[in-house]
Amino acid sequence: MREFSIQKNEAGQRFDKYLKKPLCNAPGSFIYKMLRKKNIVLNDKKADGTEKLQLNDNVKLYLSEETYLKFASETVETTFSENLPDIDIEHLPFEILHEDEDILMINKPSGMLSQKARPEDISANEYILAYLLASKAISAAELSTFRPSICNRLDRNTSGILIAGKTLKGLQEMAEKLKSRKIKKYYRCIVEGKITAPKHIKGYLRKDEAKNKVTISEHAQSKEDKQIETEYIPIQQLNNATLLEVHLITGRTHQIRAHLASTGHPIMGDLKYGAQKHNGVHSQLLHAYRLVLETEKEIIAPLPKEFTRILKAMTIKEQ
Numbered sequence: 368m369r370e371f372s373i374q375k376n377e378a379g380q381r382f383d384k385y386l387k388k389p390l391c392n393a394p395g396s397f398i399y400k401m402l403r404k405k406n407i408v409l410n411d412k413k414a415d416g417t418e419k420l421q422l423n424d425n426v427k428l429y430l431s432e433e434t435y436l437k438f439a440s441e442t443v444e445t446t447f448s449e450n451l452p453d454i455d456i457e458h459l460p461f462e463i464l465h466e467d468e469d470i471l472m473i474n475k476p477s478g479m480l481s482q483k484a485r486p487e488d489i490s491a492n493e494y495i496l497a498y499l500l501a502s503k504a505i506s507a508a509e510l511s512t513f514r515p516s517i518c519n520r521l522d523r524n525t526s527g528i529l530i531a532g533k534t535l536k537g538l539q540e541m542a543e544k545l546k547s548r549k550i551k552k553y554y555r556c557i558v559e560g561k562i563t564a565p566k567h568i569k570g571y572l573r574k575d576e577a578k579n580k581v582t583i584s585e586h587a588q589s590k591e592d593k594q595i596e597t598e599y600i601p602i603q604q605l606n607n608a609t610l611l612e613v614h615l616i617t618g619r620t621h622q623i624r625a626h627l628a629s630t631g632h633p634i635m636g637d638l639k640y641g642a643q644k645h646n647g648v649h650s651q652l653l654h655a656y657r658l659v660l661e662t663e664k665e666i667i668a669p670l671p672k673e674f675t676r677i678l679k680a681m682t683i684k685e686q
Contacts, residue, residue: 369435373424376505376513376534382409383416388512393438406430452489454497461494464528465666469537471495472658474668477526477650481517492517495531504533518542522621527554527655528668544661545618551659554613554623555602555670557652557678558632559642562609565600568626572619580639581621583629595619597626605681608635612656624651648677
């Protein structure tokens with residue numbers, strides 16, 4: 368027999384969904400059969416799997432050790448220690464911008480993946496998990512039933528604010544707020560050419576999965592095209608370029624990069640979307656700069672040193 372107590376990161380979810388984590392190799396039919404036969408009980412009572420779990424609920428699995436090991440995952444310690452990077456809390460690979468009981472916001476550097484693209488990749492997700500384990504914000508045992516994760520995504524070469532849910536509550540609340548646009552997202556970028564006035568642009572975006580590239584059109588040409596909206600205001604005039612603040616209203620793949628390029632102003636360094644090569648610019652100069660929360664509180668991610676260096680070099684000197 369195995370016994371579990373529901374922790375804060377497990378509360379709020381359906382019982383059957385919870386059971387698929389410790390018994391990750393078991394088919395759903397087996398789990399529901401065990402519930403019907405009372406081989407799996409919740410608070411010593413028969414359950415059907417639709418119950419919403421509460422903090423400190425008691426779960427008992429009346430299964431033989433052989434059966435349990437057959438359907439259970441490997442130990443969390445083994446599974447995660449093999450995939451997580453070593454991390455020094457005093458020298459993190461990212462800057463922490465905000466942290467509370469439920470949420471972590473970091474300043475992701477350019478070049479770091481938000482999520483794995485291949486099994487062997489180490490992304491921001493893995494660094495965040497390693498940090499939360501090292502700081503004891505979560506235990507290895509808790510990872511068997513809940514895994515903290517990022518709530519938004521940034522391209523590998525886009526730096527700036529990345530939001531992660533440390534708890535199930537944080538993950539769900541942030542996901543809802545991002546989806547309903549209760550959180551406003553602003554970026555800073557350097558684009559080629561001169562822009563002198565604010566603008567609100569709309570269009571339709573289509574993604575080519577094979578090329579990992581999108582195209583923009585003024586009108587929808589198929590049901591696959593997604594409507595997009597982008598606002599921007601010029602912040603500073605530079606030598607043959609402009610520093611913009613961009614309000615990302617809808618959040619589609621490569622939206623800012625492709626939308627600005629479609630207006631004739633590609634982001635400097637973004638060769639995929641038509642930018643020219645510039646000495647010393649090795650990736651797109653796009654940075655997720657600030658978030659405005661419902662409370663009007665702002666979270667700001669300082670510009671990367673490379674971005675600041677190029678910005679300073681391109682600043683128009685007064686005569």
